[in-house]
Amino acid sequence: MNFVFGEARSPGAAAVISTYRLKPRKPNEPDLLESRLLKEAVHEIGHMTGLKHCARVECVMHFSERLSDTDLKSPNFCDDCRSHLRVSY
Numbered sequence: 013m014n015f016v017f018g019e020a021r022s023p024g025a026a027a028v029i030s031t032y033r034l035k036p037r038k039p040n041e042p043d044l045l046e047s048r049l050l051k052e053a054v055h056e057i058g059h060m061t062g063l064k065h066c067a068r069v070e071c072v073m074h075f076s077e078r079l080s081d082t083d084l085k086s087p088n089f090c091d092d093c094r095s096h097l098r099v100s101y
């Protein structure tokens with residue numbers, strides 16, 4: 013990979029996310045940075061619990077190859093990922 017939006021130990025207790033590539037191109041879109049940060053943070057927390065990437069584009073565990081993937085997905089886990097979380101905890 014040439015870059016990552018974030019990285020986490022999976023499972024583990026450490027993760028990092030970067031705002032560098034999450035910043036909106038237009039300065040009048042501060043909510044977009046907040047939304048992207050939320051999704052990437054939840055995504056990395058999901059990895060910390062042991063979750064893998066999800067094929068569902070709307071699931072927060074879907075892999076973001078580009079910012080449009082992050083913008084498309086929701087900040088929520090799909091039912092399958094959520095049930096994995098319930099089994100893990």
Ligand SMILES: [Zn+2]
Nearest residue numbers: 055059065075
């Ligand atoms: Zn990931």
Ligand SMILES: [Zn+2]
Nearest residue numbers: 066071090093
């Ligand atoms: Zn999922």
